[in-house]
Amino acid sequence: DTGVSQNPRHKITKRGQNVTFRCDPISEHNRLYWYRQTLGQGPEFLTYFQNEAQLEKSRLLSDRFSAERPKGSFSTLEIQRTEQGDSAMYLCASSRTSSVIGYTFGSGTRLTVV
Amino acid sequence: EDKVVQSPLSLVVHEGDTVTLNCSYEVTNFRSLLWYKQEKKAPTFLFMLTSSGIEKKSGRLSSILDKKELSSILNITATQTGDSAIYLCAVEARSQGNLIFGKGTKLSVKP
Numbered sequence: 145d146t147g148v149s150q151n152p153r154h155k156i157t158k159r160g161q162n163v164t165f166r167c168d169p170i171s172e173h174n175r176l177y178w179y180r181q182t183l184g185q186g187p188e189f190l191t192y193f194q195n196e197a198q199l200e201k202s203r204l205l206s207d208r209f210s211a212e213r214p215k216g217s218f219s220t221l222e223i224q225r226t227e228q229g230d231s232a233m234y235l236c237a238s239s240r241t242s243s244v245i246g247y248t249f250g251s252g253t254r255l256t257v258v
Numbered sequence: 259e260d261k262v263v264q265s266p267l268s269l270v271v272h273e274g275d276t277v278t279l280n281c282s283y284e285v286t287n288f289r290s291l292l293w294y295k296q297e298k299k300a301p302t303f304l305f306m307l308t309s310s311g312i313e314k315k316s317g318r319l320s321s322i323l324d325k326k327e328l329s330s331i332l333n334i335t336a337t338q339t340g341d342s343a344i345y346l347c348a349v350e351a352r353s354q355g356n357l358i359f360g361k362g363t364k365l366s367v368k369p
Contacts, residue, residue, distance in 0.1 A: 148300075175355055177355070177356055184361065185361055185362075186262075186264075186346050186348070186359030186360050186361050186362050187301070187346075187348075187357075187359050188359070189356040189357065189358070192355065192356055200356065235300070235301075239355055241355075243355065244289075244290055244292060244306065244350050244355055244357065245306065247292075247303070247355070247357075248303075249294075249300040249301050249302075250300055251299040251300045252299055252300060
């Protein structure tokens with residue numbers, strides 16, 4: 145197992161386009177989290193899944209954002225009608241149950257909206 | 259609203275110096291405090307603290323939690339250029355496992 149994998153590593157898109165990111169967690173981890181990190185800020189929580197169930201969404205997650213985790217394995221985060229303010233690093237993390245022990249981050253997807 | 263505040267936001271030192279990074283928090287239902295090092299991409303785990311007054315150490319790095327003062331410090335002794343990074347403090351405030359992060363301290367170690 146090589147840890148949490150995120151794809152793509154970088155994405156440049158024009159304003160108004162839709163983008164989708166993928167996260168593959170550590171295989172035995174049933175919790176999966178999405179965070180967003182902008183320049184000069186720490187990561188901000190967006191949403192998390194336990195297995196395939198999405199259990200919490202931050203108010204940062206506007207209607208243009210949707211996340212899925214079919215079959216409780218990989219997850220996708222889609223942003224519709226992107227705006228320049230969506231430019232950020234999108235980080236995924238996974239953990240076994242709700243414990244932060246073993247909480248592991250992926251390398252992130254850097255989104256630039258032009 | 260839960261919040262985590264780190265200071266200083268940036269710090270420039272020379273190799274061999276000792277640095278102390280600060281983290282304070284205001285959260286309900288505190289469970290644990292974590293320190294991460296972030297170089298270019300993924301934050302990497304340093305320490306997890308749950309009990310007040312017990313120092314965690316790993317090589318030249320150490321950290322301690324003060325629950326009475328709602329704060330933690332991260333010490334790095336004999337700094338090296340490889341210590342240059344952003345150091346993030348995060349608090350787990352509820353049972354769901356999502357973390358509340360501070361803005362980070364950007365440490366630059368000059369040769």
